[in-house]
Amino acid sequence: MNKKPTLLVLAAGMGSRYGGNKQIDGFGPNGETILEYSIYDAIRAGFGKVVLIVREEILQTAKDLLLPKLEGKIEVDFVLQSIKSFVPEEFQNPDRVKPFGTAHAVLCAKDAIAEPFAVINADDFYGKEAYDVLGSFLQNEVKPDLHAMVGYAIQNVLSEHGTVSRGVCSMNAANQLIGMVERTSIAREGEKILAKGDGEVIEIKEGTPVSMNFWGFHPDVFADIEQMWHDFLPANKENLKSEFYIPTVANNLIQAGKAAFEILPGGKTWFGVTYTEDKPVVIDALKKLHDSGEYPANLWK
Template identity: 50%
Template sequence: MQKPTLLILAAGMASRYGGSLKQIQKFGPSGETIMDYSLFDAIRAGFGKVVFIIRKEFAEEFKAIFEPKLKGKVEVEYVYQELNDLPKGFTVPEGRTKPWGTAHAMLCAGQKINEPFIVINADDFYGKDAFEKACGFLDKRVAPDRYAIVGYELRKTLSDHGTVSRGVCTVDANNHLTGITERTKIYPENGKIVYEDETGKHEVPVDSKVSMNFWCFHPNIFEITKQQFTEFLRGHGQELKSEFFIPLVADEFIRSGEGAVDLVPTSSQWFGVTYQEDAPFVTNSIQSLVASGEYPSNLWA
């Protein structure tokens, strides 16, 4: 059976991180980036190809970092997310500089992927268990009418340095995703987890499952996404800051009755660098995982 593909969204602007390229910041004991750990986990879980979605302006620097590490270990492809990569008949509105969003980024990779695949963020640490569970789903259960999202325990995704926004998942009796509700300003308080909105402060169950943008797809998602993107542009294509997100595609897939999205729970601890102050925690967390034997001190030695 054909090995699945890892699609990494690495074209983000890193705005909350001071504009720096956090995708290539070194956190591991031998200079590894967060992405290195995702790549390592994916390869050992059984993925056969990686497709990077990056920006052209730092492509050469990016390739110089990752190609020597991955040579001979996994097939590598690159995709550039361009504002003018639009369906026939649509143009970029004057003054727009913001990318079209994660679903558009995924759509840009359609010509490089013909097999089941996962989509992840470049700057999130997802953990070994998550990749193993995702690979198992793609191997045994994915279908044109069955996708999946990897669900993380909310308490394992918080930051000590500010509030976070999380998509809180709801499921039905069959563990099929029924919706993702975006909750902003989430933080721990007095042993509980709360979020704030315009109506005040509300508690979120500590065992809630949240989306960290880790999706498992059949390749037919590209045609579905293309159709939805056309509709999106008809309604929002002249807006300067509108964005077309993967959860919007999944929600329409469910709502229209085209299929179901399973929630695949993981025990992994998520961490990332939402704020610059998160960086020492990420470094210390990786050092602890290396010390416990979860990862070698040099991933690519």
């Protein structure tokens, strides 16, 4: 296709565990947000546009933060996600406060994106290599029935300060995704990595690829997501905590034989902020990347 891809940033989460709007918190030596490093890496990997999914209450703050820095560097658009977005009135519940999840966030951007696109979390640092490999895939290989995700080894994406949620992947000999299970309580205990939930404890082997929510899609996926969303709503009308995840979309497409997902090997470096205690670790890691020359002294000058 060789068309400049778009970076879709999921920045509407509430940050409840972190205790604030980590999407707009400063971590770099000049107060840069993690998101700014993602956009910087995307620009140098050939992306032509960034679309940010935000909540209305942080929209202006996000614009004030990013637009002056990105002017003339990349096209920028903002899309709002609310608990009423794409939800017909008969499925709206006034008692719901929790967002509908990552696949719903992607659906909210369907009218803003017409080209191949990547999906990332605003508060995760994915590394230059990941943008390079996914950018190349989106410009040269993506098709309506072939999408991708960047895989990360489980032992490299844990937090020392609490449990994390990860999409644990199974793959075939061709490095394609067979299926993914969302494990919502993963932590290292002694020499083992354990996932707990629903009364069971599962050991996850070191080296197991997991999703850090870094996906690459052909724009035709929006139609598939919208169809699944229309199935999700009536099935979950009374469940105020139900979420519509991207891994659910991927699993459904794979099981229906509608699409395959390449697991790309670009996941060399990752760090993120789940808990407040993660912040000094991220600040130190970014400083080292600046000191090594991976990033200039100031990203935008």
